[in-house]
Amino acid sequence: MKRRSAAAALTEVASGMRVGLGTGSTARHLVDLLGQQVAAGFDVLCIPTSEATAAQARELGIPLTTLEETPELDLTIDGADEIGPGLALIKGAGGALLREKIVAAASARMVVIADKSKVVAELGRFPLSIEVNRFGLRATHILVEQVARAHGAEGAVKLRLQASGEPAVTDGGHLLLDASFGRISNPEALSADLHKVPGVVEHGLFLGLCAKAYVAGPDGIETIEA
Numbered sequence: 001m002k003r004r005s006a007a008a009a010l011t012e013v014a015s016g017m018r019v020g021l022g023t024g025s026t027a028r029h030l031v032d033l034l035g036q037q038v039a040a041g042f043d044v045l046c047i048p049t050s051e052a053t054a055a056q057a058r059e060l061g062i063p064l065t066t067l068e069e070t071p072e073l074d075l076t077i078d079g080a081d082e083i084g085p086g087l088a089l090i091k092g093a094g095g096a097l098l099r100e101k102i103v104a105a106a107s108a109r110m111v112v113i114a115d116k117s118k119v120v121a122e123l124g125r126f127p128l129s130i131e132v133n134r135f136g137l138r139a140t141h142i143l144v145e146q147v148a149r150a151h152g153a154e155g156a157v158k159l160r161l162q163a164s165g166e167p168a169v170t171d172g173g174h175l176l177l178d179a180s181f182g183r184i185s186n187p188e189a190l191s192a193d194l195h196k197v198p199g200v201v202e203h204g205l206f207l208g209l210c211a212k213a214y215v216a217g218p219d220g221i222e223t224i225e226a
Contacts, residue, residue: 001115001216002079006030008214008221009077009113015043018070020103021057022078023050023096026113030077035060047073049103050096051171073107080112081204083213084123087112087226088187092129092204095160095170101202101209109211116217119224124184129160129204130177130194131170140199141177147193148179155180174201 006029013019013034021031031053038044038061045065048054057064078100082090089112091097104110132140137159145157160168160176167175184190184205191205213224 002026003029004221005113005115005214005216006033009111010034012075012111013044017044017074019044019046020073020076020107021046021048021053023053023100024079024094026079027053028056030113031056031060035062038062045070047103049078049100067106071106076104076107076110078112080114080118081126082123083112083114083119087210087213087224088123089206089210090123090126090128090204091206095168095176097129097204098131098170098172098202101206104206104209110209112210112213114213114215116215119215122183123187124181127178127180130179131174131201132177133199133201134175136199137175140197143197144177147197151190153179154182
């Protein structure tokens with residue numbers, strides 16, 4: 001289903017476009033399919049949202065650029081951990097949320113690809129990832145916990161660890177806190193409150209960025225528009 005949603009979204013990409021390439025298991029299918037088109041002569045210039053996506057794209061021969069060289073994009077296609085009402089999203093399981101949000105904001109349109117399990121009536125079942133600065137980690141952790149409690153979080157705020165037990169580190173050199181809310185009744189207010197915490201670099205609430213979602217289910221592709 002992930003590959004079918006990626007194939008559907010690929011129809012949004014026209015020759016000559018500047019395209020942001022997302023990160024994660026669903027986005028990998030998109031990059032694979034785009035690589036096939038590029039090998040056949042398709043003209044596109046892309047910006048990856050993570051080092052992992054960049055490595056995959058280079059291996060497939062997809063031409064890459066940077067936001068310094070190409071600061072305005074036509075389109076970004078990315079996955080999502082949750083798709084809520086109005087195409088509000090939770091992203092960040094892959095640890096690339098900061099770069100993903102920067103690239104999405106630089107794009108004229110953002111399109112999301114996912115399977116039907118990611119569509120929810122209310123955001124929050126999936127933990128919210130929060131990218132934080134290494135400096136003052138404990139102090140930032142406490143402040144984020146206070147924000148989470150004020151917004152009715154049902155679970156804990158935990159530092160993300162690798163299998164080795166060491167903290168997970170983003171491509172930008174930051175750390176990640178994962179907050180288990182259960183339900184997020186007011187994403188906009190939560191977003192604003194998290195941004196008030198000085199040690200928070202960015203969070204995984206993507207609000208007002210996504211224009212369309214291609215959602216694959218047993219019965220085919222559903223298109224959701226904002």
